[in-house]
Amino acid sequence: MSNITAYKCKSCGLIMYPYHDRCLNCKKREFEEIEPSNNGKLLTFTIIEQLPWGMDERGRILGVVEFDNGVKALGLIDVEQPKLEMKLKRGWGTVREIGGVKVKGLIFEKA
Amino acid sequence: MRPVFVAGAGMIPFERQDENTLGDILAGAGLAALDDVDLGKHEVGAVYLGNMASGLFNHQVSVASALVDRLALIPAAAERIENGPASGGSAVKNGVLAVASGYYDVVLVVGGEKMRDVIGPKATDIVAAMTHPHAEYIYGLTLPAMAGMFTRLYMEKYGVTREHLAMVAIKNQENGITNPYAHIQMKITMEGILEHPQSHINSPIIADPLHLYDCCPVSDGGAAVVLVSEEIAKTLKKPMVQIAGFGQATDTHTLAEREDPTELKAVRLAAVQAFSRAGLKPKDIDVAELHDAFTILEIAESEQAGFFKMGEGAKAVERGDTRIGGKLPINPSGGLKARGHPVGATGVAQIVDLVWQLRGEAGENQVEGAKNGFSLNFGGFGNNVLAFVLRRIS
Amino acid sequence: MDLEVEAYLRPPEMDMPPYPPKVITLATGGKMVVRQATREDVPTILQAVKPTIEIERDFYDIVGVRVYAELLGWYRHRMRDMFCLIGQIDGYLVGQVNTRAYSEKLDISLHTLAIERGLRIGAHLFAAKMEYSFEYLGREEVLITAESPIGFRRWMIEYELELREGQHELGGAAPYALTRELYYKHKDRLVAGERPVPDKLMEVAEREIKVVSEQDIVEKILGAKRRIKR
Structure with missing residues (x-):
């Protein structure tokens, strides 16, 4: 796996991420699995200076990205000076080590 | 539904309670409320305990059963209510429903948390456990970080500035100085936290654009109320304060899925419900206790709950409308910012502070002549919110 | 005192250029010299x-008893090449930090003791002693360890300290090092203070180091007694 899976409601077309058992809009239960497109724009972000226990780093940037195909997701923003509405491209890699296990997730870079 | 009244209200100081266990804190708060009123022959029928994470913070579960045991309330019904930082509000709501339905006549609601058993970064991690496990938590998302992302957009959209945020912090810490229950009793100044060229060292970034003094402290503490039916309330030697209405609403788990990430939909809906139940309007409220876990939230909630138009909340702070003595004093207790935020305690503490205000027992922080009060307890990052309207019956 | 014997017992002392005093504006707006x-x-x-x-x-x-011993050792010439910086607000002592030189290149950070809490006094004073080691004494590295979780969090993570082999002089947890490079990398974010100190403030600070009562010190550290009624 090198990407997240998002869901498109087969009934009303609503795009959702993460998974819901029923569509947030029409409550139907059938979805088409979709992948976010390669590019998107940065909707908002923060630079975290105080991370939880086990993450001995500073200045981690997290942001919400809206992909060109409408999927919205949080991810790690690997950009020196992020700006709202900035174009980003999707990547994938280790985002955190939890209990010795490397956990992978979205990492965005400048498009 | 029967009207529900707050007969007893009590709190223990919010601070670091190194010398006390979670059990001591909950029992201390429970006794404070029970000691506040002579219930005569009436017995507590049920106990609702608001607590978010005793299992994680203190390695203790089934804490409601332990509490009735300590308070000799056996065989009263008892349970712990976990609803994130809105656990306290949820416990009050369950207590209200229990009395309103006619099933119980006397209910004790306790809220408490002991967060300082673990060091700061661990507390941050435990609180972050309420984020979405694989869409948020794995990235190192914290609650301040969610608030930071929200703040960035809110500032952009409504012209809220860091000065506005600092004004909220300064006001609430000033209120905290005269609140004997407040965790933080220290006056801060605009120079010290924002204007001085080196103020960023005093108030470093936590999650940009939020700085240290935009965030509430991590506290231990507890609060409790005794709720009774009207029939009993009339027999007690206490001013009658009614929980005139509550509202509760939810929103998406992740921030990313909100259509407008600057809208706190659950706040708006919870407030509308609470006002509608109470038959009151925002303009009828004399004093409000809002959930200022982050300074931005006091401003945003004051707008979304209907006290000010969107974008006007910051201006109200600037004008001094939200100070004690202003048009609508907000957080005369010091709020979460100064009173502190032992997560499960907060929603109950807000009710206790309002009861003291409406009874005229708030000491130096009294809002003169306060008759109607409003509280807002914000769970998750706004994905589970409770609002309450309290009214003094003359 | 047998001065002949005493001369054997007294350690030699390195020359240290003085630390120029500074004033820090706190969150309260108060001034700490x-x-x-x-x-x-x-x-x-x-x-x-x-x-x-x-x-x-x-x-x-632990920190208090060790600081007591270190300062006494320095006072009575049994501690080599130590310096001590103090913080004062309106003349009142609010904290101390001390460090000992191991060589002209290496300092060993000893302790940070804040009496006034909630104002980042400890963080400001710790930064000041690092400033002294690197900017005025010209050290390449300062060895650091922590005895409290607060110290651990502040120093290790805030300054991105590097783990070192061997032991710290205090004989406790693993030693970490603040290097000259790391110091300058984090300086703007962590080191506060303005010079020169205005005459009036300096005069008050130098006139007398005032110390509040023992009970006040305990209350400042533990918080005023507001126990649960039982």
Whole structure:
């Protein structure tokens, strides 16, 4: 796996991420699995200076990205000076080590 | 539904309670409320305990059963209510429903948390456990970080500035100085936290654009109320304060899925419900206790709950409308910012502070002549919110 | 005193250029003067350290008793090449930090003891002693360890300290190092203070190191007694 899976409601077309058992809009239960497109724009972000226990780093940037195909997701923003509405491209890699296990997730870079 | 009244209200100081266990804190708060009123022959029928994470913070579960045991309330019904930082509000709501339905006549609601058993970064991690496990938590998302992302957009959209945020912090810490229950009793100044060229060292970034003094402290503490039916309330030697209405609403788990990430939909809906139940309007409220876990939230909630138009909340702070003595004093207790935020305690503490205000027992922080009060307890990052309207019956 | 024997017992001393005093504006708007303490100041500082040695919270007892011994050792010439910086607000002592030189290239950070809490006094004073080591004494590295979780969090993570082999002089947890490079990398974010200190403030600070009562010190560290009624 090198990407997240998002869901498109087969009934009303609503795009959702993460998974819901029923569509947030029409409550139907059938979805088409979709992948976010390669590019998107940065909707908002923060630079975290105080991370939880086990993450001995500073200045981690997290942001919400809206992909060109409408999927919205949080991810790690690997950009020196992020700006709202900035174009980003999707990547994938280790985002955190939890209990010795490397956990992978979205990492965005400048498009 | 029967009207529900707050007969007893009590709190223990919010601070670091190194010398006390979670059990001591909950029992201390429970006794404070029970000691506040002579219930005569009436017995507590049920106990609702608001607590978010005793299992994680203190390695203790089934804490409601332990509490009735300590308070000799056996065989009263008892349970712990976990609803994130809105656990306290949820416990009050369950207590209200229990009395309103006619099933119980006397209910004790306790809220408490002991967060300082673990060091700061661990507390941050435990609180972050309420984020979405694989869409948020794995990235190192914290609650301040969610608030930071929200703040960035809110500032952009409504012209809220860091000065506005600092004004909220300064006001609430000033209120905290005269609140004997407040965790933080220290006056801060605009120079010290924002204007001085080196103020960023005093108030470093936590999650940009939020700085240290935009965030509430991590506290231990507890609060409790005794709720009774009207029939009993009339027999007690206490001013009658009614929980005139509550509202509760939810929103998406992740921030990313909100259509407008600057809208706190659950706040708006919870407030509308609470006002509608109470038959009151925002303009009828004399004093409000809002959930200022982050300074931005006091401003945003004051707008979304209907006290000010969107974008006007910051201006109200600037004008001094939200100070004690202003048009609508907000957080005369010091709020979460100064009173502190032992997560499960907060929603109950807000009710206790309002009861003291409406009874005229708030000491130096009294809002003169306060008759109607409003509280807002914000769970998750706004994905589970409770609002309450309290009214003094003359 | 047998001065002939005493001469054997007294350690040699390195020359250290003085630390120029500075003033830090705190979150309260209050002004803290940070300046170098002299040997003659030690008995006064010890008055403030003494009540901390019985406070368990945050390992004040361990830090307090060690600071007491270090300052006494320096005062009576049994501690080599130590410096002590103090913080004063309106003349009142609010904290001390001390460090010992191991060589002209390496300093060993000893302790940070804050009496006033909630104002980042400890963080400001710790930064000041690092400033002294790197900017005025020209050290390449300062060895650091922590005895309390607060110290651990502040120093290790805030300054991105590097783990070192061997032991720290205090004989506790693993030693970490702040290098010259890391110091300058984080300086703007962590090191506050303005020079020169206005005459009036300096005059108040130098006139007398005031120390609040023992009970006040305990209350400042533990919080005023607001116990649960039982």
